[in-house]
Amino acid sequence: xxxxxxxxxxxxTMIGGYxxxxxxxxxxxxxxYLAVDSTxxxxxxxxYLPASLTTRVPGALAPEVPPEKLSxxxxxxxxxxxxxxxxxxxxxxxxxxxxxxxxxxxxVYMVMNYLEGASLQDFIVTARDLKQAxxxxxxxxxxxxxxxxxxxxxxxxxxxxxLDIKPANIFITDDNKSVLIDFGAAREVLSKDPNFxxxxxxxxxxxxxxxxxxxxxxPWTDIYAIGACIYACMQGYPPNEAxxxxxxxxxxxxxxxLRGVYSDNLIEVVExxxxxxxxxxxQSVFALQKELSREGERHYTKLxxxxxxxxxxxxxxxxxxxxxxxxAVVSGRDK
Amino acid sequence: xxxxxFQVSRKxxxxxxxxxxxxxxxxxxxxxxxxxxxxxxxxxxxxxQLTLQVMAAMFQEEARPVLADVALFLTSAVTAAHRQILRxxxxxxxxxxxxxxxxAAVIQDGLVSWIHCxxxxxYLVRQGELLTRTRDHSFAEHxxxxxxxxxxxxxxxxxxLFTCLGSPSRPMYEVSGPVALQQGDxxxxxxxxxxxxxxxxxxxxxxxxxxxxxxxxxLVESALCRAGGSSDNVTALALExxxxxxxxxxxxxxxxxxxxxxxxxxxxxxxxxxxxxIEEINATIRRSVGR
Numbered sequence: 001x002x003x004x005x006x007x008x009x010x011x012x013t014m015i016g017g018y019x020x021x022x023x024x025x026x027x028x029x030x031x032x033y034l035a036v037d038s039t040x041x042x043x044x045x046x047x048y049l050p051a052s053l054t055t056r057v058p059g060a061l062a063p064e065v066p067p068e069k070l071s072x073x074x075x076x077x078x079x080x081x082x083x084x085x086x087x088x089x090x091x092x093x094x095x096x097x098x099x100x101x102x103x104x105x106x107x108v109y110m111v112m113n114y115l116e117g118a119s120l121q122d123f124i125v126t127a128r129d130l131k132q133a134x135x136x137x138x139x140x141x142x143x144x145x146x147x148x149x150x151x152x153x154x155x156x157x158x159x160x161x162x163l164d165i166k167p168a169n170i171f172i173t174d175d176n177k178s179v180l181i182d183f184g185a186a187r188e189v190l191s192k193d194p195n196f197x198x199x200x201x202x203x204x205x206x207x208x209x210x211x212x213x214x215x216x217x218x219p220w221t222d223i224y225a226i227g228a229c230i231y232a233c234m235q236g237y238p239p240n241e242a243x244x245x246x247x248x249x250x251x252x253x254x255x256x257x258l259r260g261v262y263s264d265n266l267i268e269v270v271e272x273x274x275x276x277x278x279x280x281x282x283q284s285v286f287a288l289q290k291e292l293s294r295e296g297e298r299h300y301t302k303l304x305x306x307x308x309x310x311x312x313x314x315x316x317x318x319x320x321x322x323x324x325x326x327x328a329v330v331s332g333r334d335k
Numbered sequence: 336x337x338x339x340x341f342q343v344s345r346k347x348x349x350x351x352x353x354x355x356x357x358x359x360x361x362x363x364x365x366x367x368x369x370x371x372x373x374x375x376x377x378x379x380x381x382x383x384q385l386t387l388q389v390m391a392a393m394f395q396e397e398a399r400p401v402l403a404d405v406a407l408f409l410t411s412a413v414t415a416a417h418r419q420i421l422r423x424x425x426x427x428x429x430x431x432x433x434x435x436x437x438x439a440a441v442i443q444d445g446l447v448s449w450i451h452c453x454x455x456x457x458y459l460v461r462q463g464e465l466l467t468r469t470r471d472h473s474f475a476e477h478x479x480x481x482x483x484x485x486x487x488x489x490x491x492x493x494x495x496l497f498t499c500l501g502s503p504s505r506p507m508y509e510v511s512g513p514v515a516l517q518q519g520d521x522x523x524x525x526x527x528x529x530x531x532x533x534x535x536x537x538x539x540x541x542x543x544x545x546x547x548x549x550x551x552x553x554l555v556e557s558a559l560c561r562a563g564g565s566s567d568n569v570t571a572l573a574l575e576x577x578x579x580x581x582x583x584x585x586x587x588x589x590x591x592x593x594x595x596x597x598x599x600x601x602x603x604x605x606x607x608x609x610x611x612x613i614e615e616i617n618a619t620i621r622r623s624v625g626r
Binding site (some may be wrong): 081101 | 504624
């Protein structure tokens with residue numbers, strides 16, 4: 001039976017001295033509202049309201065938690081606090097700022113600065129629909145990720161991992177700043193908490209070690225996601241999922257298509273970040289920053305005629321596989 | 336399990352003793368700990384005491400009679416102690432939190448595992464030889480190991496620690512072991528007051544030559560003598576592993592655990608804990624904004 005999601009707070013509800021204007025987002029953890037404080041300043045308020053553990057009828061304030069789910073609810077609250085703790089320590093323009101934390105309506109609220117703009121995801125979708133060779137200009141990509149990496153470096157310095165970096169969690173403000181948002185999956189690197197729960201992951205951006213129980217996660221795990229984000233900015237689409245890559249890795253072929261469009265260096269950086277072996281990736285944000293900010297002439301290696309032909313075959317094979325037609329005819333070439 | 340244990344703590348030339356030590360045990364597991372409250376910050380002895388209390392309370396709670404996961408217990412106990420210190424500071428509106436080092440060892444099923452943060456050490460001696468000891472989280476020791484190379488003057492910063500419990504940044508700690516104990520093995524936990532005056536060779540020699548009831552007082556005395564009138568607090572706790580049998584303690588001395596700031600220890604996330612977490616986060620926000 002499909003469960004009814006807990007209802008968001010109606011507009012004009014007062015919580016912790018803030019007035020709710022409207023719901024702006026919802027996820028498994030709860031709801032984000034746009035609200036204003038007593039001075040009229042806009043803020044974003046994240047309400048702890050796990051959809052699977054709580055119910056709330058429209059118009060009610062306090063969520064109801066069935067007694068059998070109370071311990072899980074409290075456990076989730078710990079993760080919510082972890083997110084708050086993580087963000088509270090960090091004060092950086094490229095990391096979303098937590099301004100306040102309060103308890104009301106028998107749940108907990110996190111107040112953050114409200115950002116106006118759109119996510120990188122929105123920008124990618126808009127840009128790719130223009131159907132040009134380049135989704136983003138290379139200089140745009142470099143300066144965008146330079147900003148994001150500055151923020152991520154601070155996060156790692158606080159011994160935290162973001163663990164859910166993806167274009168939807170990179171926010172571009174209307175005054176052209178890029179900000180890392182949604183630390184709902186963030187974890188202490190050293191956390192051996194008995195209640196440590198593996199975070200949810202986003203296919204395409206999650207490193208292979210996120211799929212395994214025993215693997216060590218570290219800065220390299222976030223760096224894989226950064227590589228995948230740059231890839232998405234170049235291709236307009238997310239890369240293949242890690243488990244799929246482990247079976248048959250098409251990243252190199254996919255990136256070859258971009259030769260001549262983006263510099264060899266940028267393509268190599270993406271491949272480096274997205275190495276399946278965590279040890280083959282840049283081990284720290286600093287190492288990546290150094291490579292990404294490298295000044296100097298960009299080299300472009302154009303595809304040779306033979307390579308172009310090969311890529312075309314490749315596309316045919318992929319397309320046929322997708323359509324499930326004529327696969328047998330060309331499968332011999334699909335080495 | 337059978338072992339003998341002996342512990343001594345001396346104030347040295349200092350006004351107060353900021354070192355703490357102690358142990359507790361069940362039928363199947365034992366924990367031994369030593370903390371050294373740090374100078375240069377307020378109430379080091381409180382941080383040392385709180386750490387001991389939190390870890391002992393958690394041990395008593397979770398060792399029934401053995402711990403489900405020793406390494407996990409050690410890390411969560413140290414983290415809990417760190418948070419308790421921060422809470423103590425926040426509740427009293429202290430500008431600077433008390434700080435402490437910690438070294439703690441758990442023996443269970445004939446295996447020893449230990450955790451440390453800072454420069455309180457653990458030595459494991461077998462058949463007259465130093466099997467292993469902890470590496471301090473100090474710039475001096477890390478330079479020796481060729482790890483980090485911060486450009487600091489050797490003289491002034493030999494003892495400068497880069498991590499401890501109670502500092503605003505998350506503490507770094509190391510869990511080591513488990514090591515299977517053999518009959519006659521000696522385990523020593525000590526504060527820097529002890530090891531800074533003695534070489535590893537001295538310590539190994541004393542430990543392996545005599546029963547712990549003699550070697551511990553001897554080691555503490557020689558450390559005090561070497562340091563003279565300005566000696567730091569000197570604290571040592573040593574145990575000798577005897578035939579794995581029943582869990583019997585053949586010899587003890589009184590623990591230096593003292594009352595004064597006893598607080599209920601928080602393990603579960605109840606209403607009060609939720610409020611404290613929120614207060615903690617808001618305090619961190621205020622600090623971050625102030626920077």
